[in-house]
Amino acid sequence: MQTHADYRLSQLDELESESIHIFREVVAELERPVLMFSGGKDSIVMLRLAEKAFYPARLPFPLLQVDTGLDFPEVLATRDSWVERLGAQMIVASVDDAIAKGVVVDDGRTSRNRLQTGTLLDAIESYGFTAAFGGGRRDEEKARAKERVYSHRDEFGQWDPKNQRPELWSLYNGRLHAGEHMRIFPLSNWTELDIWHYLQQEEVEIPSIYFAHRRRVFERDGMLLSEHPANPCRDGEVVTERTVRFRTVGDLSLTGCVESEASTLAEIVEEVSVARVTERGATRGDDRFSEAAMEDRKKEGYF
C-alpha cells in the first residue's frame, strides 16, 4: 500500500483497516480482553491483524484456546509456533479439565464441540475477561449474519438476538455491567474467500491440514472423517486412504475433510472461488443438528 492515485483502498485493505480499528477500539476501552485462538485459518487472520494493530508493541492481551482434547496435532503445532513468534501469552482451557472439575458434564452423547461452550464461559469468568475476540464471520451462517461486531453477553454468557445494541457508523458501544462480557468479531465483514486471499497475500504459516495430503478416512453422514482412536468407526464404515484437505478445523470427531488436490494457497483460492457448498455445510457436523443449530448454541454462549 503506497501512493494511491485515486485514493481508493482495495476491498481487502479496507477490511483490514476496519478490523484493525476494531482491535484498537476494544483494547482502548475494555479492560481485560482475550483473543480466542483455535489455530484455524480465521484465528490466524485474527492474530495477524492484532499483530498489525499494535505493532511494534506486543499483543496487549493473552490468547485463549479451548482445547477439546480432540484437536488435530498439526493445528496445535501451528498454534505453538505463532505463540512463540509473537511472544504472546497463551491460556489453554481444556474440556477434559472442565469435565474433571464438574464444570461441564460428559454424558457420552454431547459432542466435545458443545462442551466447549461451558468450558469457555468458565475460563472467561475465572480470568475475569471482559471481551473475547472471536473469528466468527457473518457469511458463515444465517444466524451469524445477524451478529453485531460487539456482541453483548449477559452474566450467563448468553446472546439475546432480539435485544442487540444497534451498531451505528463505526461507533462501538462497549459498556458492561459486572459479570457481563463482549464477544468481539473483527472479521464480521470478511467472507471465506477474503480469508484465503488475505492468507495468500500475507504469506503466513497455517496448519498443514488445509493443504492436500494423504489421510486415512471413512465416510459418515456424507462427510469424510479422520481415522482416530477417539473417533472409532461404526459398523459398516470402511477406512480408505485418500487425498484430502480441510476447509475448517475443529474437533476431529466432527470436522470432515474434502477430496482435493489443492496444495498451495493459490490452488485453494481457486478451489474456494468455485465451491458450490459452504464450508460449514460441507464439513461441519455440529451445524447439522437443526436449522437453528448455530443460533441455539450462540444463545448458550458459544462463539
Add this chain to the structure above:
Amino acid sequence: MDLLRFATAGSVDDGKSTLIGRLLLDSKAIFEDQLEAVEATSKTKGFDYTDLALLTDGLRSEREQGITIDVAYRYFATPQRKFIIADTPGHVQYTRNMVTGASTADLGLVLVDARQGLTEQSRRHAVILSLLRVPHLVLAVNKMDLVDWDEETFNRIRQEFVQFAQRLNVPDLAVIPISALQGDNVVTRSENMPWFEGSSLMHHLENVHIASDRDLRDVRFPVQYVVRPKSDDHHDYRGYAGRVASGVLKPGDEVLVLPSGLTSRIAGIDLYDKEVDEAFPPMSVVVRLEDDLDVSRGDMICRVRNAPEPTQDVDAMVCWMTREPLRPGQKLAIKHTTRSARALVKDVQYRLDINTLHRDQEAGELGLNEIGRIRLRTTQQLFVDPYEQNRTTGSFILIDEATGSTVGAGMTN
C-alpha cells in the same frame, strides 16, 4: 476490486427478500446446501415456491413470524466489486434498524411495488437515507411483470419520486424498473422493457462512482490508541494509532492537536512494519510526530488552519432508539469519534414527521423510532464537523448509563 456498502429498504411485500435472494443467487453467493435447506423448509411449510426470504431471515423468531426484525449483513462479489448489503427491515417500528443499516452505506436501495406506487414507507425510507447522507440512491420499481411492463406506470412513479426527492438532499438518484421474481433488469437487461434505456441494477451497483464521496481535503485523525512498546528495540517509539476520518496525511505536514492546540509535524506514518508516504480514509495507521506532545485517546489531529471548532454545545438531529422517551434534563453518555463524555439534553427543538417532513415544535420529547432536532451540553469539548460535511466527525451515539444500551444516533448540524 473495491467495496460498496448498500442498505436496502422497502415494505414487507415489496419483494425485497426476493431481490436480495436473486442478487445473491445470480452472483453465485448462495451455495447449494443453503439453497437445498431453503427448498426443504419451503416444502415443509407447504409453499408451492422456494421462499428466498428464508435465506435472509436468520433468526428462529423471524422465520416463525415471516418478517425481518433486525438488520442482517450479506455479502457477494462480482469481478468488479465486493458488496456488503445491510438488509434492513421495512416496518415503521424498526426505523432504528434502518438508521443502523444506512449509517455505513454508500448507496441506498428503495424498493416500491409498481402496482402500489409510492407509499408512506418508500417516502420514509428516502427521508432516512437522505438524513443519513447516503450519497447514492436507487429507486427500484419492482413487480413490473404485474403491470404488463407498462412504461407509463413506471414514468408516473419515477416522476412522483423525483419531485419528492427535490425536497430532500439526494445528490445522485437512479430509477430502475425491475422484476425481482423474473430477474428482469436485476442482473441482465430486460427484454420485456425495451423502452428502458438505463442499466440493470447490478450494472449500476458495479459502476456507481463512489471514489469522490470521500473528503480528501479536511484532515481529521481521531487518536484512538497510543502505541508505546517500551521494548529494547523500540524504546522511544511513541505512535498515535487511529483511522483517518478525512483528508490526506503526509510526513512533513504541519499539524494541530486538539484539545491542546499544540502544533508539530508528522515525522512518519506507519502501517505495520512499513512506512507509508500518505494516509487517507479509511486507512488505519500509526502517526508519529516530531515533538513529544501530550497526545492521548480522544484527541484529534488536524491541519493548522483547518480544524473543527471545539464545542460543548451540540446541535443535532437524533434518531431515538428506545422505549423510554428522550426528554430535556436527561443525562446520557455520548461517544463521538474516539472521545467519550457525558451529555445533558438541553432542549428538544422539534420532532420531524418523516412522512410529511413537518417539524413539530411542540413535541417536547422523542419517542421510540422518532427523529428530531435536539441540543446537548457535554461535559467535555467535542471536535465536531457538520454531519453533512463529514459522516465520521459529525456522528455520535448516545448511551443510557444505567442500562449500557445505545439509545440514540446523532448527526450534528
